[in-house]
Amino acid sequence: MRLVVVSIGRLKQGPERELADRYRERFGDIGRKLGFRGLDIQEIPESRARDAASRISEEAAAISAAIPEISVLVALDERGDNIDSAGFARHLGRWRDEAVANTIFAIGGADGLSPDLRRRSKLCVAFGSATWPHQMVRVMLLEQIYRAATILAGHPYHRA
Structure with a gap:
C-alpha cells in the first residue's frame, strides 16, 4: 500500500521541513519491510480566493484531483x-x-477541509481539540505514520 499526504501549502526550509523529512525517511526504512510501498507528499498551493467558502471549494477540488480512484x-x-x-x-x-x-491523508489549508471531503473519508482524525497550523499537522501526521509502522513491527519506539 502506498501512503500519500496531500497537503494544502508548502513547507519552507526550516525546522518543520527538517522534522517532516526525518519522519518520512524513518518510515521509509521500516515501511518497506512491512509491505508499504512508500510515503509521498503532494503539496497543493493555497487558494487565493477572497472568501473562505471559495478557498475551501478550490482547495477541495485540487485535493480531490490528487486522490486515485482506488484509495x-x-x-x-x-x-x-x-x-x-x-x-x-x-x-x-x-x-x-x-x-x-x-491511503491518502488530506490536510486542508487555513480554512480547513470541505464537508464533502470529510464525508468521503473512511477516517477523520483530529490531533486533540486544539486548532493546529496545517504545517504542524503535517509533521504530527508523519510522526504518527512512523509510530504506526513501529507498532506494527513490534519496534520499541512506541511505549504504551
Whole structure:
C-alpha cells in the first residue's frame, strides 16, 4: 500500500521541513519491510480566493484531483476523532492487509477541509481539540505514520 499526504501549502526550509523529512525517511526504512510501498507528499498551493467558502471549494477540488480512484481517504480535521497511536496503527495495518492500493491523508489549508471531503473519508482524525497550523499537522501526521509502522513491527519506539 502506498501512503500519500496531500497537503494544502508548502513547507519552507526550516525546522518543520527538517522534522517532516526525518519522519518520512524513518518510515521509509521500516515501511518497506512491512509491505508499504512508500510515503509521498503532494503539496497543493493555497487558494487565493477572497472568501473562505471559495478557498475551501478550490482547495477541495485540487485535493480531490490528487486522490486515485482506488484509495482510502483519511481526513485530518479538528472535528475528527481522537484516536490513539495503537488504533491508528490498526487502521493502517488492516488497510494494508486488505490490499488497499493507496491511503491518502488530506490536510486542508487555513480554512480547513470541505464537508464533502470529510464525508468521503473512511477516517477523520483530529490531533486533540486544539486548532493546529496545517504545517504542524503535517509533521504530527508523519510522526504518527512512523509510530504506526513501529507498532506494527513490534519496534520499541512506541511505549504504551
